[in-house]
Amino acid sequence: MAERNNKNQHLKDWLKHLDQQGKSQHTIAAYRRALEHLIRWTEDTYQESFVTAKIIPRDLRHWKSYQQKQEKASPATVNQRLTAVSRFFQWARKEKLIQDNPSEDLHALRLAERKPQALSDQDARKLLREAKSHKRDY
Helix, strand or coil: CHHHHHHHHHHHHHHHHHHHCCCCHHHHHHHHHHHHHHHHHHHHHHCCCCCHHHCCHHHHHHHHHHHHHCCCCCHHHHHHHHHHHHHHHHHHHHCCCCCCCCCCCCCCCCCCCCCCCCCCHHHHHHHHHHHHCCHHHC
């Protein structure tokens, strides 16, 4: 039970720290969901309570792989979660809750290159008609 309270206290303290840093409520909520995802995965996988100091780099690599292969999460979602968890472990290290940061060598996924989208013919004609009404822009 002490470990569970420890986990909850670390999460609360980290979220408070993020708020004090001026992070947006949207960012704080996304970071909270990411850490809760890791906590759930860890507890389901190992059948024991999440303990910040017990997490090792291999756990994080396995969690990353699980998101990709089992959940089929998009690379952007995985990367967002990785960023949040990495920030949590950086904070935990500064707070001396852990000796080593298990996320130090955790790398983001490569995102597919996004190609620019062309205007539809209708939108292009609207743009040209509008520009023609302003001789300087035509």
